[in-house]
Amino acid sequence: MSQTLTSFFLFSFFLITSASAQHTVIMKDGTQKNGEVKSISGPTLTFFTNGRPLDVLVSDVRTIHFYDENKAAAASATNLRKTFKEGFKDIEYEMEARRMIKFPKIGLGTKDEGVVVVDVTIDKYGNVISADPGAPGTKTTDDKYLFVKAKSACQQAKFDNDPTAPLSTRGKIYVTFP
Numbered sequence: 484m485s486q487t488l489t490s491f492f493l494f495s496f497f498l499i500t501s502a503s504a505q506h507t508v509i510m511k512d513g514t515q516k517n518g519e520v521k522s523i524s525g526p527t528l529t530f531f532t533n534g535r536p537l538d539v540l541v542s543d544v545r546t547i548h549f550y551d552e553n554k555a556a557a558a559s560a561t562n563l564r565k566t567f568k569e570g571f572k573d574i575e576y577e578m579e580a581r582r583m584i585k586f587p588k589i590g591l592g593t594k595d596e597g598v599v600v601v602d603v604t605i606d607k608y609g610n611v612i613s614a615d616p617g618a619p620g621t622k623t624t625d626d627k628y629l630f631v632k633a634k635s636a637c638q639q640a641k642f643d644n645d646p647t648a649p650l651s652t653r654g655k656i657y658v659t660f661p
Contacts, residue, residue, distance in 0.1 A: 506549055509617060518530055518531050548618070563577070565582075579652060584642060596661055597659075599658045601656045602653065605651065606650065607647075
């Protein structure tokens with residue numbers, strides 16, 4: 484009986500530790516680290532990656548993304564990435580059950596390149612109410628300048644009006660700079 488009980492506790496401990504949360508920490512230099520945030524104490528964030536603790540200064544972190552497996556599975560089933568071309572740039576977006584009717588205008592005038600992923604929130608009338616560049620998947624040669632350009636462009640976008648939609652809907656716009 485005690486052997487069975489011990490086995491059960493060991494198995495339960497294994498399940499609990501393997502079901503830990505996934506986080507993506509995006510550093511100010513653009514690098515990404517995947518693992519689990521364990522604590523923030525003073526100026527230090529303790530992060531476990533590949534089973535090893537890593538201490539990072541909070542001032543070096545741009546953002547932390549939390550991963551919800553159920554939400555990601557539901558989102559991937561309902562969100563299809565749509566693509567359009569604006570001038571020399573490719574722009575893609577994901578917005579559940581919504582269609583973009585006014586596309587972002589992105590001016591030329593940069594030698595920097597890469598993809599900026601912008602987290603976008605729209606209201607039920609299709610207006611962009613927030614645009615936050617630097618979501619996971621962003622890879623650029625100059626974050627600051629391209630983030631400003633991508634955010635400004637995405638704030639000009641407009642989606643179709645849907646009075647039955649929720650008050651706000653979240654999605655992504657992928658802006659590719661050549």
